[in-house]
Amino acid sequence: MNEIEKYFDEMAGRFDDYYADRNASIFDRLVHSLLREPGMKRRFDATIELLGHVKGKHILDAGCGTGVYAIYLSRLGASVCAIDISEGMLDRTRANARAAGVELAQILRADLMQHSFGERFDCVLAIGVFDYIPPWRQPEYLERLMSLTKHSVIATMPKLFTPQTPLRKLWFVGKRAKLYLYTARRVRSLAAQAEANCRFVNCGPIWTVEFTLGTRCSPSC
Numbered sequence: 001m002n003e004i005e006k007y008f009d010e011m012a013g014r015f016d017d018y019y020a021d022r023n024a025s026i027f028d029r030l031v032h033s034l035l036r037e038p039g040m041k042r043r044f045d046a047t048i049e050l051l052g053h054v055k056g057k058h059i060l061d062a063g064c065g066t067g068v069y070a071i072y073l074s075r076l077g078a079s080v081c082a083i084d085i086s087e088g089m090l091d092r093t094r095a096n097a098r099a100a101g102v103e104l105a106q107i108l109r110a111d112l113m114q115h116s117f118g119e120r121f122d123c124v125l126a127i128g129v130f131d132y133i134p135p136w137r138q139p140e141y142l143e144r145l146m147s148l149t150k151h152s153v154i155a156t157m158p159k160l161f162t163p164q165t166p167l168r169k170l171w172f173v174g175k176r177a178k179l180y181l182y183t184a185r186r187v188r189s190l191a192a193q194a195e196a197n198c199r200f201v202n203c204g205p206i207w208t209v210e211f212t213l214g215t216r217c218s219p220s221c
Helices: 003-020 026-051 068-075 087-100 138-147 165-171 184-193
Strands: 058-062 079-084 106-109 121-126 149-158 196-203 206-213
Touching (some): 026 068, 026 149, 026 206, 058 068, 184 206
Parallel strands (some): 058 121
16 A cells, blocks of 8 residues: 555545544644635536536546545436545445435546556546646646547646635645645646647646647646
């Protein structure tokens, strides 16, 4: 088990509470209100808008966490494959799906870079994933995501230059995971390496980015 797996296994039991702002310390509530809340709803809305009509579509939720997106999209009639490296997160996904009365098409504990899916998806989501991918792995990770989609990859990229950056970096001090932040120029560079277009949607402290096959990138917001 690598450090990222350990980090998310440790976080799994508290993850939904952080997002719901329950049972957290004063510092955690501060981090939630200043760092998570401003971008969370905006990135969710942006992702759903970029996806458009999903009924009947086959979607891969890469790094699905506790299943927020997978469950919501399944309710809309999508067939969702949820994959994560953390068994703790997947346990929460299963529990949340049961509580919602939703059956996901597939739940996988696997490394996306190594797993053989044997198919391509209408869309691939990578929400809150690139936060934890070191720079030397980012190009190959995006290329891998692009290889799995028929149409697009929708990913979130936390911005480097925001008022929340110092506090967010402070929160990660001593954590098993490291945080990686992005400039628009870096995102465009990754898109170019993956031979993809990229469309930015401004979501406060993050961008929601739609990557599609091509070689040009739209201006950032």
